[in-house]
Amino acid sequence: MAAACPGLIVAGLRGGSGKTFLTMSLVSYWGAMGRWVVTFKKGPDYIDAAWLAMASGRPCYNLDPYLMSPEQILASYARRTEAAQVAVVEGNRGLFDGVDEHGTYSTAELAKLLGLPVVVVLDVTKTTRTAAAMVLGLRALDPELPIAGVVLNQVGNPRHESILRKSVERYGGVAVLGALPRLRDLGLPERHLGLVPPPEKRDAKGILERAAELVSHYVDVEALWELALKHTRCIPQVHLYRAKRQASKSGAKLGVIRDSAFHFYYPENLEALADEGLQLVEIDALKHSGLPKVDGLYMGGGFPEMFASALADNQGLRREIRSMVLDGLPVYAECGGLMYLGEGIRAQGRSYPMVGALPLWTEFTDRPQGHGYTALEAVEENPFIPKGDLLKGHEFHYSRVVSLDESKVRFAFSVKRGRGLDGHRDGILKENVLASYTHLHAASCEDWAFRVAECAKARKASAERLALKALP
Structure with missing residues (x-):
């Protein structure tokens, strides 16, 4: 057994809830501070992973319970994070969404396998106290899942934020670690597969810099960092692939x-x-x-x-x-x-x-x-x-x-x-x-x-x- 890198998982209630924006903004901010962060994307995805790779300055790896065995997921996580301070995993779709009614291969199942806390991005458009019911429902559906915080997204104004914070923390029982307003003109257009990829955005680095500045203003980035550092576990030392053949250096x-x-x-x-x-x-x-x-x-x-x-x-x-x-x-x-x-x-x-x-x-x-x-x-x-x-x-x-x-x-x-x-x-x-x-x-x-x-x-x-x- 070996100690794994601490980290956290960013999840949502659905696709398009703001997971990628929060993840890349956090990673970009922490990277600008000189912190070594390694990113992962749950599920089959290239575009979100490309933004996370650019934000961290390092490859973003895939953790997919359908494509990979549990042993391979643990081995990949351990191998990619050997020198990292923190790992950040972006989930896909809704937290419990899988291939069947049991949530098989879901972000929730991945979180439990890795032993990482979950931070939920909650789209609160035209919603107040009902947000607490959403959080309570997440906790009730799987009490073993460590939901450690919520970041509100699409907040309308200070009064809206105040009601949401009080409701979620009092009735949902989870700390609110940030409240992102309705952001416009950030320069993140979408296309049929999701976000437009970084290679097509000449101002991709500028977008990440602006995102990092915004998240530092509206989200408790240090609380999230400390949350990630608190959670580590020991994982078995397993091989990512079968015993490797001796690769010949043919120059091909x-x-x-x-x-x-x-x-x-x-x-x-x-x-x-x-x-x-x-x-x-x-x-x-x-x-x-x-x-x-x-x-x-x-x-x-x-x-x-x-x-x-x-x-x-x-x-x-x-x-x-x-x-x-x-x-x-x-x-x-x-x-x-x-x-x-x-x-x-x-x-x-x-x-x-x-x-x-x-x-x-x-x-x-x-x-x-x-x-x-x-x-x-x-x-x-x-x-x-x-x-x-x-x-x-x-x-x-x-x-x-x-x-x-x-x-x-x-x-x-x-x-x-x-x-x-x-x-x-x-x-x-x-x-x-x-x-x-x-x-x-x-x-x-x-x-x-x-x-x-x-x-x-x-x-x-x-x-x-x-x-x-x-x-x-």
Whole structure:
């Protein structure tokens, strides 16, 4: 057993209640004071995590009870916080919301597993004493859950705040540690997946600075810091993944398409690939005119539909990727990466040519086409996932495949939960490409990073053999 880093969990009664704003504001404020804070995001999420990473100046890691075992969650928490003073975990949706009526995989269950206190952000729009009933209900639903404080959000005026504080503390039995007013013009616009990501906000750092200043004025940040420091526990010393193979330092390079259009990557996935001996080479699909020398490609999700014109204009990179795919380059792609590899994207009433490595067109719609956790079975041999494996992942996409020449592809996965490509299949296979709508987390598919690395290393070794044969 080892002592874990102290911390707290920021939760709410629903999505959009102000959890991300409070979390990133606190972290930004504490960071400006020189305090070492590590952040985590509960549930499948890239955008909130990106804001938390920018606020802390360090990667924000995922803690998801659906994608990870309890042992993996504890191991990840311990590993990422070894040198930290405090950890801050942002919950998702409502505190008790899970996949069923029991709240399985909820933020509440994660809080109990980690032994961390919960601070609830309470949206009090057009509410006074009823807020106390909400807090009392949270405490009554699970008396074992340590709800340690409340931060009021959307407070109208001083009188509104006074009634709320007295009601929540007297009848709800929980301390009110802050009262955020109705904030306007902070510069945090939302889009269909939530907040607009930091890479698209030129003033992202300025937003965080203003948020830190606001939270220091309206929230008892020192009381929250002391609250976090009080709560620590011992956790078993367990391994994050299965016993690691000895990674060979082959010098193989994996290109990672990472820019404003493609930035949905779990830091755990990138770290797992590096741990397998790969050198990660970042590629900007909007700016780089050609493909650097790499032995494989990893193409994450993002918002290619928002940058479709710029992606289409970069003909040099599109042409080189298509050529390398035809030459057998191993490529693993998720969601936005799938769209980019297709023949084109239809968005905003226009059609934009893409890489053309996959015989399909995608269309951006105004409604979610796939949303939530997924479960897949690998039913076809493929470069990256062993046939027969059962996978857990997640999806959230407004695009759909509108034309696909099925005679030229195979399908890697059978969909057991979720939407995938059509409710039945996911994972398009062509050449050495696997492209799916499902996002995987390295902890939920422990062979994935190893097999990506093996493909890249094999590609590099093959190129070296060919080069030796070509010598006079």
